[in-house]
């Protein structure tokens with residue numbers, strides 16, 4: 502591991518990302534909004550350009566050469582996703598429009614599997630996209646939503662989770678990593694305990710996948726979802742991994758082309774997996790580019806990525822805490838390179854505006870996780886989220902910019 506860190510040449514990696522060469526407001530861009538979306542390396546941009554320049558065609562239906570080339574490339578991309586997540590079968594990989602879409606496929610499917618009085622457990626650390634679909638599912642079915650609470654550090658209170666579990670629990674939904682705080686949740690324990698009462702578990706991996714290579718079989722996750730755009734891929738594409746038995750149990754989400762076997766006006770039978778969940782023309786180019794993004798990140802290696810990002814996190818935490826009045830939210834020992842903070846009582850939005858003038862992109866607000874902000878009794882935070890292409894010099898630039906913002910605003 503130590504050797505790999507030494508071999509990690511961030512300046513060389515930065516050359517792979519055209520956008521990192523640009524300026525914002527006359528200053529070199531410092532991009533610290535990686536938890537919202539990651540930047541795109543040239544190889545992924547090339548995959549997109551190459552698709553539209555040379556073999557753009559609809560898939561699975563044509564006998565002509567272009568359609569076959571596009572179909573092959575799309576199915577190879579599915580296999581890359583399968584290998585990356587270590588799914589047992591390629592047909593357990595449903596290519597979707599992203600995490601939100603993937604979650605909604607599962608939430609919608611469970612409508613016919615739940616009855617009044619059944620229970621669904623979510624965590625206090627969830628993104629809105631992992632709360633609202635379950636609330637809607639509860640409204641449709643009469644199921645009851647229970648919440649695993651969090652503590653001051655931003656970690657889940659597992660004793661309460663154990664107490665919430667019972668034979669009434671049918672589903673548990675937890676993110677692998679919190680987007681607002683960066684906490685890495687103990688999903689191994691959460692999954693094992695849910696299975697002990699017969700509940701299925703969906704893991705939202707949108708925020709873990711940029712840093713951790715998940716093994717869905719080792720985790721024994723029933724469902725695992727992620728978005729390509731947080732992993733150096735394009736927007737509008739993502740993955741729903743589901744265990745084969747669960748994907749057979751769930752009804753299709755949308756009706757349309759591609760997802761059928763036989764259609765008559767009397768009765769339609771559905772296609773097998775994965776097509777049952779892929780109605781209509783998919784994001785063909787996006788899927789192919791997702792595969793290219795996984796190739797790119799795997800070539801660098803997730804162990805190197807995680808080790809380098811941890812170094813950035815440690816450095817940034819030390820440097821930011823030098824600023825008087827700066828408070829960090831989410832201080833778990835297990836977290837990814839995300840720092841949520843406020844300075845004195847200054848509104849995060851005002852700080853964000855000033856640092857943007859200095860070319861630095863951070864996110865301000867509730868980060869689609871209002872319940873977490875309510876817990877801390879704050880309107881929002883400033884969030885700096887780091888990626889393997891960021892540098893310590895950029896962190897220094899952030900600290901200088903924050904000091905300037907503090908002076909101007911207090």
Ligand SMILES: *Cc1c(COP(=O)(O)O)cnc(C)c1O
Nearest residue numbers: 599600601628630680707708728
């Ligand atoms: C970004 C994110 C989502 C939503 O992903 P989309 O790509 O917008 O569908 C869900 N959960 C977490 C933890 C996220 O970080």
